[in-house]
Each structure stands twice: as structure tokens, then as C-alpha cells.
Amino acid sequence: MRFEAATVQELAGLSRLEVAPERATALAGELSRIVSYVEMLAALEGIDEGRPGATPRRDDVARPGSPRLVELAAGCDADVVRLPRVVETE
């Protein structure tokens, strides 16, 4: 598996992370190396036997938060929910 900067940006979107373009290029190389190492998982004979039932999965698409959650929030500002302060500080 070889990562490109665009793949990293797609993953960053799914992860809700802002990644600068130059960092995405570096991350592509790092992740490629790590995932190449991880691919040894395919090596153990018989490891794919007896696989459990597949889990249904959503498409890999970043979605906006639910507007309904914002509507239900006790305090909100535009689409940002305001939460009550939990720990009071001096």
C-alpha cells in the first residue's frame, strides 16, 4: 500500500484533523512505510481461516454533525454547541 498526499488528506478529513500540505507529503511516506510493515499480517498460513461474520460499514465519507443535535442543545451559537462549565476555576 502506497500513500499519496491526497490519501492522507482524505484520511485527515475523516479524522477531523487539519493537516498542512507539506505535512501531508511527509505523512504519506511515513504511513507507507508503517503499512508496508503491517502487511506481514498476511503472511501467517491459515490466519484467514474461520473469519467472523462481516460487520456492516458506512462509506468512507466525512459527514457534517447532525443539525438536530444543535437544535436540541440548551445553548448554541450558530452551529457551535455551548456546554456548561464543568470545572470552575479561579
Add this chain to the structure above:
Amino acid sequence: MTPPAITARAMAAAVRGGADPGAWARVAADRAAANPWNAFRPFHREAVEAQVQGLNRAGRLAGVPVVLKDNLADEGQPCGCASRALEGYLAPYSATCVARLRAEGAVVVGRSNMDEFAMGSSTENSAYGPARNPLDERRVPGGSSGGSAAAVAGGVVPIALGSETGGSVRQPASFCGIVGFKPTYGRISRHGLVAFASSLDIVSPFALDTRDAALLAEVMAGHDPLDSTSLREPVGDWEGACDGVVSGLRVGVLAEGEGEGVEPGVAARVAEAVESLSRQGAVVSRVSIPAMRLALAAYYVIAPGEASSNLARFDGVRYGSRAAASTLAELYLHGRGQGLGPEVQRRILLGTFALSAGWAEEYYVRAQRARARITADMEAALREVDVLVSPTSPTVAFKIGDRALDPLAMYLADILTVPASLAGLPAISVPCGQSEGLPVGLQITGRRNDEATVLRVASAVG
């Protein structure tokens, strides 16, 4: 009165015998305040005095100073996980393990540096800057619980708490020449431990010797209804287990711990420790578990996968620093992008990839199968022998910066500790000599819920 090389047992015995209950804690707090080895975080002296006033003078840890890793909640104190994302966050409650220590008279005198959100093997991935090894300040103390390991190895406190996910207590214990003990998964409550990979995380102690580690773990262990994965099995007398002899015990030397990458000096010290066990009557044999070679690969899929989910909560709304933003999406992206460090971001991206619909079958599901195989094979091996032994780490402590730019090289530091983590088995690292003037650790892994045998063998080594 100075604390170095005095065990927690001796300190508590002195306090139970009438010594000033705050004496050890005040000395330790003053030393921690100077922040040697960049191992500590600021802690209020008033908080130490408040604990001393009300401590249990008859407790098993009466008056014993202890340091907490920065990912353990202690009510009213900062809990920053060495991350900018949690700057200024104060814990609203105390972790169960912390409450249990205090009930036995322990005094928390500080918090310790760590790799951000426990992701690392050197305590270099920290918003507080890298921690240093007290035995050689050019070198790392290991990680991710490196600050706690340095605190004990440097003689500031006799005991400290870290957390394990893939070896984050055993590996720094090995690098710093002290004892690090990971009980069976679920033995010590995770309530109040900031989650990294929930199927692997466990609070674990550091100590100067095996008996102190056993005592500390025993005090913290036991069922906790606040942790759904907490075990209900009785804990037993772990401290007493340190009195046992090893004659007749079957010790399996792991062939996978003798392979490529293990430094000759490390291999020699481990061989000498095994020879010592043999002289004491242990029956030594060689054991090979080929599936263990997949452990690191499986770990670096499963742990980042769980991390990508667990760390979603640091979104600037539920937890975490809040960035300036005009929309909710921007709030998430900016806050997480600015608050989380490079290694944490790398693992979140890796985990998101491994869990994505397009790749989960090939990576995450396969890693889970490997984990099941490793667990089954280790348990099968442990039906033939009582414990498995290997080096804790293939190398001695490396120099600060040596692996910082190569994530995969850093991950390989965990290659011998992650199998017991994936299998949820108890394991300990005890010092077994030096190589090139630096400590070497022997790792002893036992059967599920059989910490007593692990501690028995460890006591015979160190």
C-alpha cells in the same frame, strides 16, 4: 532524610511505627518541584500538605510518596496527557487506582511527563519536552511512562504509576533499571485513566524492587463497578508470592526473544539470569511461538484503530482546546490539528485508515485474527511451562533523538512487550544486569490471573 533506595515498605513501616507521616512526602515533593530530568509536572505543595493531614497512618502505604503519570485523573489537579489539547484541564474526579492508594496512606507528590496520550516509546513525544534518563541524561528513559520511571530510578520516589498499552511500563523500567509490572488486563480499574486503546490499557506500577511493585499492584487491584472490563476474580497475596522459591518451576525461554535486533550484551545478561534460575532449581526449556512475530504489526493496527475512536472526544466541545472557528467543522479541524501532536495525529490517521470500509478487512480484521492466534498460542505454551522469559527490550536505552525521525524504528522498541499486551497476560520487567553500562531488563510473562507465579520468578531474579 533522603528517599533514594529506600523501599515503600520501609517508609510505610517507619510511619506506622510513629515517624512523621509527612516527612518522606515533603522531601520528595521538594525534589520533584525542581523537575530533574524534565520528568515532572508542577504540583501544588498545599495539595501535598492537605494529603498529609488526613492520611491513613496505619495503611500499607502510610506516608509513601508516589508520582502519577499525567494521564491519571486526580480530582482538582491538571490531567494534561502531555498534550496541548488538554492544557489547563483539571480532573473532575479521581481515578479508582489513585483513590485506593490514598486509602492506604500514599501521598501524591507530583505528576510525571509522558509521551502524548501514551503514544510513544521514549517520552520524546511530549508537549512538555523530552524527559531524560537519570542514569545517562543523553538517553531516553523509555516510554510512554518515562517520567514515572525516571522519578523512581532517580530516587525521588520509591513507587510511581504508569500505564501500559503495549509495554509503556515494562520498557521504561528496563531502560531505567527498575521494576515495571503489568498485571492481567482488567485487574486494575481503568476508571480515571485517559483512554488510548481500551482493549489494551491498564494502570501499572513502577518500583525499586519486585516486592514493592507487588504491594502497589495489590493495593490497586480488584473489581471496580466503574470499569466494565474490571475482573471479578480474587486478587490474592501478591506481596507474599515474592517469598516463594522457583525450584521445580518450568521456565520457557522464548526463541523469539533471541532473534535479530537483540543486542549481544542484552542477550548475554538474559542468558545469565536464566542460568541463575536454573541454578535455583527451575526447569528451563526453549519455547517458540511463531505467531508472536506478527504481534507488533497487529498492535500497530489495533491500537491506532482504538485510538482514532477514543480520541474523537478531543474535539474542542466535549474535551480539548477550542480553536477560533466560524463553523462546527472548522472547530473540529482547527482544534484537533493545532492541539494534537505529530505522533498522535499519525496514529489517528493510521487507525482511521485501518478501520475504513475500504481497508478494514485487509488490516483491522486481519490484525484481530492475528491477536486471537497470538493469544491462543501463548496460552498453549503456558500450559507446557509456568512462565515465559525474554529480554524486555532488544536494546538498552537509546540516545535522545536517535529514533525521533523514524516512527517505525521507534515502534520496534516495543517488539518484545506487545505480545503479552495483546494476549492480556501478566508480565513484569526486572533488572538483570548491565550492558555497556546501561541496565538490561528481563521480561517474565505468566498465565492469565497468575500474577503470583510471575512475581515469584521475578523475586528470584532481582
